[in-house]
Amino acid sequence: MNVAKTVETKTTGTKSRKKRNLWLKIIGGIVGVLVLFMGIVFVVNAISNGVEKKKIEPYGQYVHVDGKKMNTYIQGDGEQTIVLLPGQGTPSPVLDFKLLIDELSPDYKVVAIEPFGYGLSDETEKDRTTENIIGEIHEAVQQLGIDRYVLxxxxxxxxxxxSYVNTYPDEVLAFVGIDSSVPNQPGMDVKLPLKSMQFLQDSGLMRLLKKVSGDPYESLAFDEHTKEQMDLISNQVGSNRSLLDELRHLGSNFKNAEHLTYPHDLPVLLFVQSNNEHNEQWIPLHEQQVKQSAQGKMIPMEGSHYLHHTKFKEIAEEFKNYMKQIQ
Structure with a gap:
């Protein structure tokens, strides 16, 4: 028996065990720190949600739709009415549209609607299909006693x-899109990481990410109070079940509408982002869409997808001119 070799083997084995134990301690320490970090983030988020909820200031008025409360906001008393609807996932549609509403309301009655899951409206367990969404919006419009309006x-x-204008053709006077989606736009069948989005919101990581990424409204014309309220509502609404279900139905909603067109006699005005780097067909798709209307018009504008944040004065002015032309 080679004693030297046996001793060497034992020594090597002892060193390997020590290294393994050291790595296990390091990994265990990292896991422990991560667990502690996640625990702190979760607790801070839960406490903050409770505190912030009390700071949100109500606005608008509720209408009852399908046994739930839907928040609406009315500004201006013009003869013609504009029913204003948000983009997907906009936390507070009323406040998000505030700059545009202020420009339109001296001449029009502007009615901003917050669908279920948005802003101060209730959530809903109903599937977020196009049919359900437009039916609920239409019920809200009826509850407000509005029968003729620009959408x-x-x-x-x-x-x-x-779908809305084809379902209620006798009510809508015109459609105005602000960098609006087109039913046949490509890439809308992508599977979204909904569980990850829910985890980010529920864990508090989304709040942390927002905190370190800075103020998204910093260079915009919103007053500080409005910015604060939008941030508070965003933290409350986040990825709630209604908004997530709307994303879950996104692909099928686009698929079901891909062959739909606006009625030929419906005036259609589209404000379109001219510098969309993610979709080279963005302008051609909207050009094709306005051709469906005998009074269709497209106005390209350079800016972000949220054109109404920076081009609200131009949008209001162009809209007023367009309405004079079609009357």
């Missing part, structure tokens, strides 16, 4: 509006 909206409203 105006941002982003995803372009998808819902095609």
């Amino acid at each position: 105006m909206g941002h982003s995803i409203t372009g998808l819902y509006a095609v």
Whole structure:
């Protein structure tokens, strides 16, 4: 028996065990720190949600739809009415549209609607299909006693509006899209990481990410109070079950509408982002859409997807001119 070799083997084995134990301690320490970190983030988020909820100031008025409360906001008393609808996931549609509402309300009655899951409205367990969404919005409009109006909206409203105006053709005077979606736009069948989005919100990581990423409204014309309220509501609404279910139905909602068009006699005005780097067909798709209308018009604007944050004065002015032309 080679004693030297046996001793060497034992020594090597002892060193390996020590290294393994050291790595296990390091990994265990890292895991422990991560667990502690996540625990702190979760607790801070839960406490903050409770505190912030009390700081949110109510605005608008509720209407009762399907046994739930839907928040609406009315500004201005003009003869013509604009029903204003948000883009997908906009935390507080009323406040998000504030700059545009202020520009339109001296001449029009502007009615901003917060669908279920948005702003101060209740959530709902009903599937977020186009049919359900437009039915609920229409019920809210009826509850407010409005029977003739211009339908105006941002982003995803372009998808819902095609179904809406074909379902209620005798009510809508015109459709105005603010960088609005087109039913046949490509890439809308992508599977979204909904569970990850829910985890980020529930864990408090989304709040942390927002905190370190800075103020998204910093360079915009919103007053500080409005910015604060939008941030408070965003933390409350986040990825609630209604908004997540709307994302879950996104692909099927687009698929079901891909062959829908606006009625030929419906005036259609589209404000479109001219510098969309993610979709080279963005302008051609909207050009094709306005051709569906005998009084269709497209106005390209350079800016972000939220054109109404920076181009609210131009949008209001162009809209007023357009309405004079079609009357």
